[in-house]
Amino acid sequence: MQTNPFKPTAGKTPPTIIGREDVLEEFNEGLTNGPGAPGRLMRIAGVRGTGKTVLLDECSRLAQSRGWTVIKEVATEGLCQRILEQLQPKFQAKHARFEPTVAGISIGSIDIERIGPSLRDAMRQTISKNGNGLLITLDEVQDAELDEVRTLSIAIQQVIGEDLDIAFVFAGLPSMIESIINGKTLTFLRRALPFDLKAVAVTEVSYSLEETIEASGMELQPGIAGQLAEATQGYPFMIQLVGYYAWQLARRAHTPIIGEEEAERGITTARERFCAMVIEPALQRIPPTCIAYLLSMASLGQTSSTSMVADALNKTPQQVSSVRSRLLRESIIEAPSYGKVSFAIPYMRDYLYEHKAELEVEL
Structure with missing residues (x-):
């Protein structure tokens, strides 16, 4: 039985990542080129629906394929504690206080419900134990407590300074990610290789849609791929939504060809879902x-x-x-x-x- 190749669901990697090859190539080369390579410290900025989370997941997959330990986190309260627990899961949970310093000056403190080594030591031990590297990805960085980002970035900076195999990739909304990296004592994060995700070229979207749909066993009437691509406006999440519903409507109609009717109805449904999943939540925040x-x-x-x-x-x-x-x-x-x-x-x-x-x- 044919299965829909499009995955417009949070946490699911689409069958093809379109127009982001430069990000993944830089990251993969960073893993190859060793400590100090630019691709090992990256920041990814983009508005909602441009594929930031998908790219973080793909970086994780690339690192895991090399045997690296991967920690994937979202910037919510308790971030450093959760990372420490993943690095050192055997330590008993007790109330402790971790106070990072720079040049002997306290830059804030973070409560960590665990006795154990500092984040830096935990990272060093993990890298030494597995014999490979450590990747930490951080999504929605604009929602993080500044003290926690400081603590994490200082620990990573220290491990990088020891020429150990560590990589850090973080993502967030463009203007807010700038506020984070320009915060006091976060000069280190300003050196992260920047990628600003824009809309993908419609011609590239059209080619990818046609290739993905035909690989799944469906066909497209002439001109339909371009029609679907235009409706996506080049935004990765809309690409998945439009492709999914056009494909699904053809499946329901028991036809192997996506024609004008399936395209129009698929686009309409995709827009409705996009409004409910992206636009309405964005408006509710303001x-x-x-x-x-x-x-x-x-x-x-x-x-x-x-x-x-x-x-x-x-x-x-x-x-x-x-x-x-x-x-x-x-x-x-x-x-x-x-x-x-x-x-x-x-x-x-x-x-x-x-x-x-x-x-x-x-x-």
Whole structure:
């Protein structure tokens, strides 16, 4: 029985990673070239749906294929404690306090529910014991406590300084990841090799969709691959959603060919799921003033001037500058040029326009 090759689910790696070969090539070369190689310290930035988590998972797979120990973490409270527990699982849990210092100056403290070596010593022991390397990946770094990121980065920096086989790859939203790496005492993280994930070229998406679908035993009517690719707007999560639903509709119709009807219905369903899974959660994170700003942007177009947005709100640009800054930090909008703002998430403007009345009622 044929199975759907597309995987639009959190935590699942898609069958083909499109347009991110440079990231994986740099990381793989870093593993080959040894301590000090740029690919062993990387930061990946991108808005929601651009495939940050997928890339972290693929880096983990590459490291594991070489026999490396891999620790995959999300930047939530207790991060350093969890890493220490994974490195040294045999130590009994007790209340301890780990206070990292730089040049003898305390930079904060972190409670760790375990007696054992410092993170640095635990990393050294793990590398020595398994005879290979250690990779730590950290997702959603913008949600981390700054003290915890400091503690982790200092430990990694010290192990790197000893020429041991360790790699660290972290990912997060663009503006927020900049805030983290520019924080006090985090100069080390600024040296991380940067990758800013953008939309994938539509022509590349079209080729990949056609190749993936045909490899699964399905076929595409002429021109359908391009139609599906255009609907994705080059965003990896939408690529998986569009491919999944177009393929599934053909399967339900018991036809081996994805035609116009399956493509149109698949695109419609994919957009609905994208709104529910990406756009709506993003809007729920922000206050009403930000929603009002976005609605004004939507009335003006995909890209608009900050002064026109302010005029639509009967405000001065200075009065809404903090709102604009918040939306930039959340990577809901971006600034393509001076004095301009545009939507960073595909279909955001369409969603706001279609739901304007109900959003205004909520405001």
